[in-house]
Amino acid sequence: MSKEAFERSAAPGGMHHRLAAMAGDWEGRFRLWFEPGKLADESAQRGRIRVVGGGRFLLHEYEGRCSGERFEGVALWGYHLDDNAFECAWGESFGTGTSIMFSTGGVKDGRFGALGSYGAGRGGERWGWRTEISQLDPEHLDIRMFNITPTGDEALAVEVNYARASPVQD
Incomplete structure (x- = not known):
């Protein structure tokens, strides 16, 4: 990736500019399904998204509750200019166990x-x-995650609907 390519991507309308627009403090609703169409849990979730790596990546740190138990997680999001692909590394105290999930797409x-x-x-x-x-x-900001069975059946598993958090008043 050239410096010029990144600068174009960070300019208005570019992919990195679009990612940077997601930075901020967020609060909203977390919903979870273990089975298609059967809501298992719903609670509040708070998140902070920061631009890191000189504008190349976003770091999403979040916390919430599931079935009364506190959970926290982190995701690193980026757009790989050479591969023309969105990339993500994600781990949390609830859903990923001790693994880090790596994902890529468009x-x-x-x-x-x-x-x-x-x-x-x-x-x-x-x-x-x-x-x-x-x-x-x-x-x-909406984040939706879908479970896909080994046979290819897909169902909504997690949905987070965020709204920008109001600034704290002094």
Whole structure:
């Protein structure tokens, strides 16, 4: 990647400019499904997204509760200019156990998307995990994650609907 290519991407309308627009403090609703169509849990979630690496990446740190238990997580998001691909590394205290999920994908219909996979345990079949991130306006950010069975059936598993957090008043 050349310096000029990154500068174009960081300029208005570029992919890195679009990512940087997601930076800020967020609060919203976390929803979880273990089975298609059967909501398992819903709670508040707070997140902070920071631009890191000289504008090349976003770091999303978040916390919430699931079934009354506190969880926290982190995701590193970026856009790989040479491969023309959105990339993500994600881990949390609830959903990924002790693994880090690596995902990659494209941008479609204004949504950043990435596909990764995880093991069902001790050599079992791998399941897919697709993440979509969309920002329809500067004040809202949606993150949706889909579970994909080894046979290819896909269902919504996690949805986070964020709104920008109000600044703390002194």
